[in-house]
Amino acid sequence: MIRLHNVSKTFGTGHRAVTALKNIDLHVPKGQIHGVIGLSGAGKSTLIRCVNLLERPSTGSVFVDDRELTGLSGAELNQARHRIGMIFQHFNLLTSRTVFNNVALPLELMGMKRDAITERVTPLLDLVGLSDKAHQYPAQLSGGQKQRVAIARALASRPRVLLCDEATSALDPQTTGSILELLQDINHKLGLTILLITHEMEVVKTICHRVSLISDGELVEQADVGDFFTAPSTRLGRHFLNDFLELDPPRALVERLETTPGEQTHPVVRLAFSGDAVSTPLISRLARECGVDVSILQAKVESIQERTLGLMIAELMGDADDTRRAIDYLESHDLNVEVLGHVQRDA
Amino acid sequence: MSSAMLNLILEATLDTLYMVALSGVISAALGIPLGVLLYVTRPRQILAQPVLNGVLSLITNVGRSIPFIILMVAIIPFTRMLVGSSIGTNAAAVPLTIAAIPFIARLVEGALNELSPGLVEAAQSMGATPWQIITKVLLPEARGGIFTALTVTAVTLVSYSAMAGAVGGGGLGDLGIRYGYNRFNPTIMLITVAILVVMVQAFQSLGDTLVRRSNHK
Numbered sequence: 001m002i003r004l005h006n007v008s009k010t011f012g013t014g015h016r017a018v019t020a021l022k023n024i025d026l027h028v029p030k031g032q033i034h035g036v037i038g039l040s041g042a043g044k045s046t047l048i049r050c051v052n053l054l055e056r057p058s059t060g061s062v063f064v065d066d067r068e069l070t071g072l073s074g075a076e077l078n079q080a081r082h083r084i085g086m087i088f089q090h091f092n093l094l095t096s097r098t099v100f101n102n103v104a105l106p107l108e109l110m111g112m113k114r115d116a117i118t119e120r121v122t123p124l125l126d127l128v129g130l131s132d133k134a135h136q137y138p139a140q141l142s143g144g145q146k147q148r149v150a151i152a153r154a155l156a157s158r159p160r161v162l163l164c165d166e167a168t169s170a171l172d173p174q175t176t177g178s179i180l181e182l183l184q185d186i187n188h189k190l191g192l193t194i195l196l197i198t199h200e201m202e203v204v205k206t207i208c209h210r211v212s213l214i215s216d217g218e219l220v221e222q223a224d225v226g227d228f229f230t231a232p233s234t235r236l237g238r239h240f241l242n243d244f245l246e247l248d249p250p251r252a253l254v255e256r257l258e259t260t261p262g263e264q265t266h267p268v269v270r271l272a273f274s275g276d277a278v279s280t281p282l283i284s285r286l287a288r289e290c291g292v293d294v295s296i297l298q299a300k301v302e303s304i305q306e307r308t309l310g311l312m313i314a315e316l317m318g319d320a321d322d323t324r325r326a327i328d329y330l331e332s333h334d335l336n337v338e339v340l341g342h343v344q345r346d347a
Numbered sequence: 348m349s350s351a352m353l354n355l356i357l358e359a360t361l362d363t364l365y366m367v368a369l370s371g372v373i374s375a376a377l378g379i380p381l382g383v384l385l386y387v388t389r390p391r392q393i394l395a396q397p398v399l400n401g402v403l404s405l406i407t408n409v410g411r412s413i414p415f416i417i418l419m420v421a422i423i424p425f426t427r428m429l430v431g432s433s434i435g436t437n438a439a440a441v442p443l444t445i446a447a448i449p450f451i452a453r454l455v456e457g458a459l460n461e462l463s464p465g466l467v468e469a470a471q472s473m474g475a476t477p478w479q480i481i482t483k484v485l486l487p488e489a490r491g492g493i494f495t496a497l498t499v500t501a502v503t504l505v506s507y508s509a510m511a512g513a514v515g516g517g518g519l520g521d522l523g524i525r526y527g528y529n530r531f532n533p534t535i536m537l538i539t540v541a542i543l544v545v546m547v548q549a550f551q552s553l554g555d556t557l558v559r560r561s562n563h564k
Contacts, residue, residue: 052472081474092469095564096487106473108483137563157473 001193002028002051002161007060009046009217020046022217024060028210033187033194035208035225037201037240043217044197048163051195052084053077065160082110085154089166091146093138093153099125100134103152110157124152128182144175151182155190162186164196168203180206201244205229205304213237226307230272231336247300249313249340257341265342267323268297271312272336278308282333290326292318315343348534355522356535360542362436363518366508369440371501374447378500379493381407381448382455383481393467393477410449415507418442419514439516443507451500458492459485490561498554502547509543519543 009021020043028034038044049055050062053069061070069080093102103124107117125131128148138146147167154162164183168176184207186192198204204211204225211228213221213236221234232238242248249257249268257268273282278301283294298313316323330337385407387393388400413421419442423433426441462485470484486493512520519539527536 054468054471075476078474078476081472084472086469086472088465088469090463090465092463092465094466094484094488096490096561105470105483109470109473109475109479139564153473163472 001030001032001065002026002034002195003063004047004050005061005063007047007050007057007062009043009050009055010058020217021050021057024050024217024219026212026219026222028193028195030193031187031191032209033184033196033207035204035211036195036197036214036219037199037204037211038197038214039199042214044199044214045165046217047214048165048195048197051161051163052081052086082106082157083159084161084163085157085159086163086165087147087150087154087167089169091138091143091150091170093146093149095138098135098137099130099141099149102138102149103156106153106157120156121152124155127155127186128152142175143171144179147171147175147179148182151179151186155186155192160193162192162194164194164198166198167196169198169200173202176200176202177206183207201240205244205302213240226274226304226309229302229304229307229309230274245300245302245311247298247311247313250297253297253343256343258343259341261320261342262344264345266315266317266345267327267342268313268315268340269327269330270338270340271310271314271330272338273310273312273334274304274307275334277334278310280333282330282335283314286326286329290318290322290329292316292322292326313340352535355526356538356542359517359519359522359539360546363505363508363520363543363546366436366440366443366511366516366518367501367504369437370443370447370508371497371504373440374444374451374500374504375497377444378448378451379455381452382496383459383485385452385456386459386485387477387481393471393480407449407452410445411453413446415442415446415510416513418446419511419516434515434517436517439508439511439514439518443504443511446507447500447504450503451496454496454499455489455493458489458496461492462488491558491564494554494557494561498551498558501550501554505543505546505550 004024004026007021007024011018011020024047036044036047046055050057051064053062057070061068064080064084067080069077072080094105097105100121103121104117107120125134128151130145130148133141133145138149141149168179171179180203183194187194196203208225211223211225212219213234215236221232221237228237229241232241253268258265261267286292286294295315295317296312297315300311302309302311316326318326327337385400385403388396388403390397422442422445426438427433429441430437432438466484466488467480470480475483508518509520512518512524515521519542523536523539526532527539
């Protein structure tokens with residue numbers, strides 16, 4: 001539904017040129033909610049603006065609904081944009097228009113008749129739960145309500161795709177939750193394809209099916225959300241995940257960690273397990289079958305959409321052969337094992 | 348005070364109102380579009396035209412930097428060509444209008460510049476054409492700011508029109524100079540000033556009301 005092919009974007013020219021995006025390849029199939037996560041300045045905003053050509057890519061091509069937008073004339077592009085809804089961090093509602101007339105705006109732009117507009121707007125206000133606010137002005141609404149109006153407005157032209165530019169970043173956690181629920185609802189009910197950018201893992205965790213990680217204008221990692229939360233494959237991915245889960249080894253332990261094993265050391269491992277592994281008593285079996293003791297330093301169970309994810313930092317106590325066998329044993333049971341370092345035995 | 352004098356004052360007041368209204372309406376009709384053009388042709392704006400923008404901006408600046416009293420005298424041939432005379436209220440309205448156009452244009456440009464760029468971006472994402480962005484987003488959203496600009500202009504025109512009196516433009520300024528200053532009649536001078544103060548107050552209150560009504564922020 002959305003396809004970016006080798007998209008790059010450079011601002012400015014000569015030695016003052018800044019590359020915002022480098023060779024981006026991204027495909028979002030129909031009905032998917034795809035999240036792009038990254039730190040500020042990583043290029044998220046530019047990326048999402050390249051999808052509806054608010055920013056024109058320097059090179060590469062953009063397809064939405066099998067139409068190459070990068071090849072369209074101005075008028076054709078305006079037509080194509082009717083099929084792409086967009087919502088923003090700061091809502092961008094017109095203060096001079098009522099809620100009703102804000103939602104009506106894209107339909108007016110399409111030249112729709114007043115009666116038809118009313119017929120279209122009324123159920124949309126119903127969908128976002130703001131029927132009673134139709135004749136109020138945006139200034140009278142809360143942040144969450146404003147974003148609901150923006151969502152209704154974005155849906156008015158019956159788009160195939162919805163772009164969300166940090167749509168919940170200006171909202172408090174509770175309101176964020178209700179907006180995400182609404183987006184998920186729309187995704188289910190209308191089969192709408194959603195591309196969102198965010199710096200919040202919570203957003204990815206709650207509604208995304210798939211996630212891309214952007215850093216310095218490059219997509220460094222793409223994965224299904226369940227896999228990403230179990231085992232991110234890049235350092236940045238792990239950084240985001242650890243930050244989000246607040247699962248970093250205790251400071252006292254970190255200071256004692258050594259990178260290479262010595263004669264008298266125990267490995268400290270970070271275990272991530274999902275699916276069946278969560279309900280299997282692996283730790284006690286590990287103790288029995290491999291003859292190692294397990295000291296749990298930190299543990300957490302998270303539910304990521306329909307999947308349960310267990311995370312643990314533990315010290316494996318035993319001799320070198322036993323601990324190596326223990327790690328093999330865990331890996332053979334589909335656990336993701338990462339050796340964080342080694343600590344001295346009797347420390 | 349004689350009734351002839353009162354008549355003179357009334358006539359002068361109406362003359363001033365006439366000059367302000369005439370030049371105000373024409374300069375708004377030309378200055379608002381110029382202000383919009385100054386804004387939308389800026390670099391990275393919806394109709395970016397850096398060269399055109401530079402030229403318009405230069406003309407506007409030149410217009411704004413000529414002192415009104417000099418402008419009035421300098422364009423006398425043009426005024427005469429346009430209204431057939433260089434004295435009287437119609438003649439005074441010509442330099443007033445020419446002075447007010449760049450003034451309004453810059454104020455309107457400023458009002459548009461106050462708007463969040465996100466509004467234009469949102470409209471573009473909906474597939475709005477530049478014309479639609481101007482008529483459905485920029486102008487309605489800047490309505491309050493534009494009313495403020497028009498109010499400031501009207502007040503400025505009142506004081507400029509008094510200056511026009513100095514060169515035979517008629518109106519309250521003319522009256523104040525001829526009767527109050529040249530004939531040493533402080534009463535007339537005071538009355539003239541008082542009427543101008545009331546006029547400015549009235550324009551300001553009217554403007555404030557319009558601004559308040561159009562703001563839903």
